[in-house]
Amino acid sequence: MRVLLTGGSGFIAAHVLDYLLEHGHSVVTTVRSQEKADKIKEAHPKYGKDKLDFALVEDIAQEGAFDKAVVSDPPFEAVIHTASPFHFNVTDVKKQLLDPAIIGTTGVLKSIKKRAPTVKRVVVTSSFASIVNPKKASWPEHTYSEADWNPVTAEEAENDPATGYRASKTFAEKSAWDFVQNEKPNFTVSTMCPPLVLGPIVHYLNSLDALNTSNQRIRDCMLGKWKDEIPATGTFIWVDVRDLALSHVLAMEQEDAANKRFFITEGHFSNRRIADVIAKNFPEYKDKVPSEKTPGGTLPEEGIFKVDNSQAQKLLGVKWRSFEDSIVDTVKSLKAVGA
Ligand code: NDP
Numbered sequence: 146m147r148v149l150l151t152g153g154s155g156f157i158a159a160h161v162l163d164y165l166l167e168h169g170h171s172v173v174t175t176v177r178s179q180e181k182a183d184k185i186k187e188a189h190p191k192y193g194k195d196k197l198d199f200a201l202v203e204d205i206a207q208e209g210a211f212d213k214a215v216v217s218d219p220p221f222e223a224v225i226h227t228a229s230p231f232h233f234n235v236t237d238v239k240k241q242l243l244d245p246a247i248i249g250t251t252g253v254l255k256s257i258k259k260r261a262p263t264v265k266r267v268v269v270t271s272s273f274a275s276i277v278n279p280k281k282a283s284w285p286e287h288t289y290s291e292a293d294w295n296p297v298t299a300e301e302a303e304n305d306p307a308t309g310y311r312a313s314k315t316f317a318e319k320s321a322w323d324f325v326q327n328e329k330p331n332f333t334v335s336t337m338c339p340p341l342v343l344g345p346i347v348h349y350l351n352s353l354d355a356l357n358t359s360n361q362r363i364r365d366c367m368l369g370k371w372k373d374e375i376p377a378t379g380t381f382i383w384v385d386v387r388d389l390a391l392s393h394v395l396a397m398e399q400e401d402a403a404n405k406r407f408f409i410t411e412g413h414f415s416n417r418r419i420a421d422v423i424a425k426n427f428p429e430y431k432d433k434v435p436s437e438k439t440p441g442g443t444l445p446e447e448g449i450f451k452v453d454n455s456q457a458q459k460l461l462g463v464k465w466r467s468f469e470d471s472i473v474d475t476v477k478s479l480k481a482v483g484a
Contacts, residue, residue, distance in 0.1 A: 146266075147401075148397070149214060149221050150174040151202070151253060152228025154181040154220045156357035157270065159347040160390035161225060166192055168394055173221075175202040175214050175228065181350070188349040192214035205229075205249030206240075211256035220263040223397045226253050227270040228435040231310065232358050237303060238309030246313035247320055252322045257332060264332045268397045271318040273340035273382065274311035274410060283381075285448030291338070291456060293358065294319075318406075325404065334404035335396040337389065340410050341379075344386030344471050345478035353483055363475050366420055375442025378416045381449055384409050385466040395461045407457045411465035413449060416442035422472040 148165055152158045153174030165172050174197075176182045184198035189197055200214035205228050208260065215221065235241040250269060257264045276293045278284070295315045302312030308371065318379060320335050325334050342359045343371055351357070356364055364372060392409050396402040417435075424434045435442075476484075 146222040146397070147217065147219050148173070149200075149217070149224045151205070151211075151224070151226045151249075152176075153185055153199075153213075154350055155227055155358070156225040157342060157386055158348060159185075159350060159392050160344070160386050161227060164390050164394040165225075166196065168398070170394075171196050171219075173198045173200055173214070173217055175200045177201070177203050180282055184349050188347070197238055202228075204245070205252060206244040208248065208252065209256065210249070211253045211358045212260060215253070215256045215261040215264070217469060221261050222263060223266040223268070224253065224261075224264055225268045225270075225393055225397060226250060227393075229270065229313070230378065233306040233310060235309065236305045238306060242309045242313040243302060243304070243316065246317040250317040251320050251324060251440060254321065254330065254334075257329045258328060262331055266397050266403070267332050267334045268393050269318065269321050269334060269336045270393070271321075271336040271338045271406070272311075272314040273338055273380070273408070273410070274314040274317045276338055277311070279308070279311065283447055283449075284447040286448045288451040288453050289408065290453035291408050335402045335404070337393055337396065337405045338406060338408050339384045339389045340382040341384075341414075342386050342389055343383050343475055344443045345474045346482070348481050350477065352483055353479070356479075360475060360479070362416060363423075363459075363472065364418060364479055364484055366416075366423060366434060367476060368428055371416070371420060371435045371442070372439070374432065374440055375416050375420060375435050378442060380415070381413055381415070381444065382452055383414045383468070383471075384411050384443070385471040388463050388465055391474075392457060392461050392463050395463070399460065402460055405456070405460070408452065409457050409463075410452050410454050411468065412452060412454075413444065414468050415444050418468060419472055422469050423476055426469075426473050427476055
């Protein structure tokens with residue numbers, strides 16, 4: 146298929162790009178600068194312009210940002226929209242989180258409808274942030290699935306950056322489903338809802354200082370920041386970035402994934418388990434990593450919500466990587482950039 150991938154410089158998108166190319170698709174990916182396009186190109190020397198090309202989209206929050214990018218020769222058949230801000234370093238929740246997430250999502254859908262009538266499949270990276278009810282915290286009696294929606298309101302979204310981020314993903318995903326219902330476009334939509342995404346970084350785009358948000362806890366553990374106390378885990382469920390990336394590509398390829406929401410998670414983890422896996426597999430970090438006696442980082446004593454990931458397993462057939470393999474591969478990739 147001829148595919149437009151938005152945000153190709155991102156942690157998750159870098160792996161989506163590799164699966165798309167491996168599966169024989171021809172990809173144009175959007176990036177914010179020529180410099181990022183050059184780095185991605187350089188890291189994929191065996192793919193010519195017909196297989197891997199670039200479009201510059203500097204700010205997805207601008208109306209019409211994708212109008213040019215969705216037009217290609219040969220024309221696109223599918224779009225995977227991953228670009229969206231994921232960090233908490235914001236002073237203006239609306240401008241820095243909500244607008245790029247919501248306008249970015251509706252914007253790409255509008256541009257496709259208006260200018261790319263050959264597109265049949267759209268896959269949008271949403272999040273467990275749009276499923277979880279943060280007010281229920283550990284909620285041991287509940288099982289989360291695609292049926293759940295974060296009840297966050299527009300007013301609460303401005304409370305703090307973490308609520309703002311979760312709201313940005315919730316409202317963006319809702320706006321995609323509203324678009325399908327109201328506009329009846331010529332394409333189907335699938336949304337991918339992963340919780341914390343861990344896994345190897347691609348070396349050509351990353352440094353230890355500019356690391357994607359979700360892997361920062363592994364870096365912090367390796368650098369000795371957890372030596373005295375392991376921080377609270379927070380999310381409690383995870384998935385490996387390669388399993389998530391493959392899920393995006395399979396959802397694009399498989400007809401029966403159309404117009405469905407997918408909860409993409411392997412299951413539970415804790416920060417303590419991250420420390421234990423690093424201690425077991427990388428003795429060179431012995432002095433930096435917390436010991437068995439270090440407090441913190443465990444699962445809640447009262448128990449934790451359960452997860453139902455059966456739809457992703459059944460329709461996409463993804464086999465989840467183990468937590469230990471994922472952490473080991475992540476640590477190796479962080480060592481390669483100097484950790
Ligand atoms: P990254 O920060 O690595 O990637 C974000 C991507 O979005 C980058 O390509 C970034 O470009 C681009 N982007 C952000 N804001 C804009 C903007 N205003 N205009 C144009 N491009 C923009 O994060 P991830 O790969 O982790 O996240 C990708 C997607 O996955 C997001 O939608 C995120 O919400 C979602 N997600 C991530 C999870 C995780 O644990 N990592 C969990 C659940 C969902 P640039 O690099 O140039 O800044």
